[in-house]
Amino acid sequence: MALTATSMGSVSNMANELFKRLDANNDGRLSTTEFQSFLEGLIQQVDNRRAPGAGATVSARADRTYNPMPGFDTGKLNNPSHTTPKYVFARATQDIALGADRPSRSAGLAQIVTYVRERGYPDAAIVGDDSINFGDGFGNIDVLTGGGSWWWGPES
Numbered sequence: 001m002a003l004t005a006t007s008m009g010s011v012s013n014m015a016n017e018l019f020k021r022l023d024a025n026n027d028g029r030l031s032t033t034e035f036q037s038f039l040e041g042l043i044q045q046v047d048n049r050r051a052p053g054a055g056a057t058v059s060a061r062a063d064r065t066y067n068p069m070p071g072f073d074t075g076k077l078n079n080p081s082h083t084t085p086k087y088v089f090a091r092a093t094q095d096i097a098l099g100a101d102r103p104s105r106s107a108g109l110a111q112i113v114t115y116v117r118e119r120g121y122p123d124a125a126i127v128g129d130d131s132i133n134f135g136d137g138f139g140n141i142d143v144l145t146g147g148g149s150w151w152w153g154p155e156s
Helices: 011-022 032-050 085-095 102-107 109-118
Strands: 125-127 131-133 140-144 150-154
Touching: 011 032, 011 109, 032 102, 032 109, 085 109, 085 140, 085 150, 102 109, 102 140, 109 125, 109 131
Parallel strands: none
Antiparallel strands: 125 131, 131 140, 140 150
16 A cells, blocks of 8 residues: 555654554664665665656566576566566565665565565565565465575475
């Protein structure tokens, strides 16, 4: 759901909701990393909408080629009609500019979840600092290794 003053009822409510979304680790504070992830995502969205030929609701990355990822089939990754949570997630990791370190990626899970929700999994939710429940009945999926690499595996 888009954040608008009318959908939230007031600017104060909208500010509170935005803060909750940005506070990826739910500690009641906004870290530099959490704020940076928000700004990077915002800038990326603005740039995508300004791209030549891109409409207001069309992503400038719709026709991009995705890089291979360990544990992911590159054919499925580059097939936009393959929309399982695993491949929607994998595309998000490349469409959203996040740092390469684990803290940046963990803080960026809120952006990943927003991306996934907008692409057909509205019940997706962050679970801890390295897992997502996509709301598809398969439970929590661990999406970050201890070293900060993206991956896909059942939460252990």
